[in-house]
Amino acid sequence: MQAKTHPEELINYLTDASNMPGGYAERVLFPQTAADVAAALLDASDAGVGVTIAGARTGTVGGAIPFGGVVISMERMNRIVSIDKAAMTATVEPGVILADLAKAVETEGLFYPPDPTEWSCQVGGTVATNASGARSFKYGATRDYVIGLTLALADGDFLDLSRDENISDESGQIELVTRGGRTITVRGSTYKRPDVRKNVSGYFNARPFDAIDLFIGSEGTLGVITEIRLKLLPKSESFFSGIVFFARHDDLLAFVDDAKALSFDCGVGLGASLIEYFDDRSLAFIHEQFPETPAGMAGAIFFEQETTAETEDGLFEAWNTLLEKHHADLDGSWFTTTEQDREKMRAFRHALPVAVNERVVRNGQKKIGTDMAVPDSTFAGFLKYQKQMLDASKIDYVIFGHIGDCHLHANLLPKDDDEAMRSRHLYGRFVAQAIMVGGTVSAEHGIGKLKSKYLYVMMGERYLNEMAEIKRALDPNWILGRGNLLAVDDLQ
Ligand SMILES: Cc1cc2nc3c(=O)[nH]c(=O)nc-3n(C[C@H](O)[C@H](O)[C@H](O)COP(=O)(O)OP(=O)(O)OC[C@H]3O[C@@H](n4cnc5c(N)ncnc54)[C@H](O)[C@@H]3O)c2cc1C
Numbered sequence: 001m002q003a004k005t006h007p008e009e010l011i012n013y014l015t016d017a018s019n020m021p022g023g024y025a026e027r028v029l030f031p032q033t034a035a036d037v038a039a040a041l042l043d044a045s046d047a048g049v050g051v052t053i054a055g056a057r058t059g060t061v062g063g064a065i066p067f068g069g070v071v072i073s074m075e076r077m078n079r080i081v082s083i084d085k086a087a088m089t090a091t092v093e094p095g096v097i098l099a100d101l102a103k104a105v106e107t108e109g110l111f112y113p114p115d116p117t118e119w120s121c122q123v124g125g126t127v128a129t130n131a132s133g134a135r136s137f138k139y140g141a142t143r144d145y146v147i148g149l150t151l152a153l154a155d156g157d158f159l160d161l162s163r164d165e166n167i168s169d170e171s172g173q174i175e176l177v178t179r180g181g182r183t184i185t186v187r188g189s190t191y192k193r194p195d196v197r198k199n200v201s202g203y204f205n206a207r208p209f210d211a212i213d214l215f216i217g218s219e220g221t222l223g224v225i226t227e228i229r230l231k232l233l234p235k236s237e238s239f240f241s242g243i244v245f246f247a248r249h250d251d252l253l254a255f256v257d258d259a260k261a262l263s264f265d266c267g268v269g270l271g272a273s274l275i276e277y278f279d280d281r282s283l284a285f286i287h288e289q290f291p292e293t294p295a296g297m298a299g300a301i302f303f304e305q306e307t308t309a310e311t312e313d314g315l316f317e318a319w320n321t322l323l324e325k326h327h328a329d330l331d332g333s334w335f336t337t338t339e340q341d342r343e344k345m346r347a348f349r350h351a352l353p354v355a356v357n358e359r360v361v362r363n364g365q366k367k368i369g370t371d372m373a374v375p376d377s378t379f380a381g382f383l384k385y386q387k388q389m390l391d392a393s394k395i396d397y398v399i400f401g402h403i404g405d406c407h408l409h410a411n412l413l414p415k416d417d418d419e420a421m422r423s424r425h426l427y428g429r430f431v432a433q434a435i436m437v438g439g440t441v442s443a444e445h446g447i448g449k450l451k452s453k454y455l456y457v458m459m460g461e462r463y464l465n466e467m468a469e470i471k472r473a474l475d476p477n478w479i480l481g482r483g484n485l486l487a488v489d490d491l492q
Pocket of ligand 1 (some may be wrong): 016017052053054056057058060062063066074084094115117118120121122123124125126127128129130131132133134219220221223224225226353354357440444445448477481484
């Protein structure tokens with residue numbers, strides 16, 4: 001197996017999209033097979049050396065950043081093993097790039113819904129973080145599409161899991177039998193999960209729960225994903241998409257409420273697959289790249305609607321009526337039914353987090369972006385609270401994201417260390433407020449290293465200790481993903 005040890009060769013593997021500083025490692029390994037992964041893990045386990053698993057390093061919470069030990073990069077395990085058109089499933093190695101998978105299934109007339117905005121990530125990375133994104137409004141997160149996983153465990157043994165085949169008992173206890181015949185007993189955490197549409201804070205738990213769900217979203221701490229089986233859907237015939245602008249923020253929020261209610265009411269036809277939000281500052285932030293954006297707007301919504309030849313006209317009409325009702329700027333708004341223009345709209349959406357990440361790097365600061373989701377009933381108040389606090393702070397910021405799921409990203413853009421300190425302080429207040437109104441600290445990006453202290457605030461020591469027990473059962477020498485989710489200082 002190839003290994004790189006020269007400092008210059010390591011640089012790219014010491015960081016991710018979080019811009020978190022200080023990463024270091026002895027070497028990076030490039031397995032090409034599951035057996036290579038198992039061998040690397042066995043060595044590391046014997047030596048007690050930490051292992052950080054690296055996907056494409058597009059994660060925003062430092063999960064793939066090593067602080068010592070070895071990095072296992074999954075980039076060379078990048079084969080699409082098979083696509084079964086009739087069964088609507090795909091089997092892939094973890095290093096397959098999400099965009100490549102999407103293209104490959106599309107040519108078969110199929111569709112893989114998870115869409116975490118950044119298409120250069122690896123499928124394994126999206127499973128490890130249970131990534132979601134805009135389309136989760138209609139289609140759910142990555143978890144909903146994973147039907148099989150193979151994992152290399154810390155001691156080099158393998159675990160083969162298929163959905164619905166290994167369910168815990170009512171108390172949350174489950175027995176996992178490895179390929180080598182070992183039985184590992186795990187008890188799911190008793191933490192009561194918040195009632196939000198999206199949540200990736202901590203190991204998945206429910207009573208009873210499916211073994212496969214424990215590993216989805218476990219952020220490289222319980223095993224290395226070496227193969228993934230995915231459920232696919234039929235590709236939609238056509239789309240109608242819009243980026244619509246509003247002069248008044250209250251109109252925008254009322255439009256979203258109605259669009260959501262109608263989308264959930266399956267009887268009426270209108271049904272958005274995504275509803276995305278941009279505040280006024282977001283529009284200004286990328287105005288240079290998109291000068292056709294109308295001036296003086298309070299915000300914008302990007303929506304998509306799947307259509308067929310039969311439903312198209314009725315759906316245009318339904319959206320138009322809704323937009324008129326809520327006083328959208330119909331002349332300035334953008335609509336399309338073509339794939340080419342749809343790509344431009346997606347580029348508009350993608351441009352924002354990219355521009356934010358570039359600004360963070362240019363300012364020489366760490367990313368300070370929220371990923372909190374709150375219940376529908378507390379969303380409007382939570383957004384208002386954030387905006388008021390941010391305006392009062394005079395620190396640059398933009399807010400955008402998945403408003404359909406009550407999940408926005410408030411990105412603070414401090415210019416110097418003083419603003420960075422005040423931004424972190426504000427972030428802490430947002431965490432407290434989100435928890436207080438029944439929300440979660442991470443809806444989709446994960447906890448990684450950057451947010452482990454907020455997981456502690458959300459869950460408290462008792463539940464973190466329950467999670468630590470799960471980790472100890474699967475990784476007794478604590479070699480995998482050290483510092484992700486569970487900061488050792490927070491444990492008993
Ligand atoms: C511009 C931008 C926009 C984004 N928007 C969204 C969004 O809308 N929604 C969303 O959900 N996310 C979003 N993300 C972040 C998202 O988490 C990543 O894009 C993706 O899910 C991580 O994949 P990766 O291959 O880059 O993994 P990495 O960043 O390399 O790793 C992420 C974590 O997974 C672990 N891991 C990776 N591969 C494996 C494996 N094979 N086995 C076990 N563990 C593994 C790592 O150890 C790490 O803890 C965005 C990122 C960027 C840069």
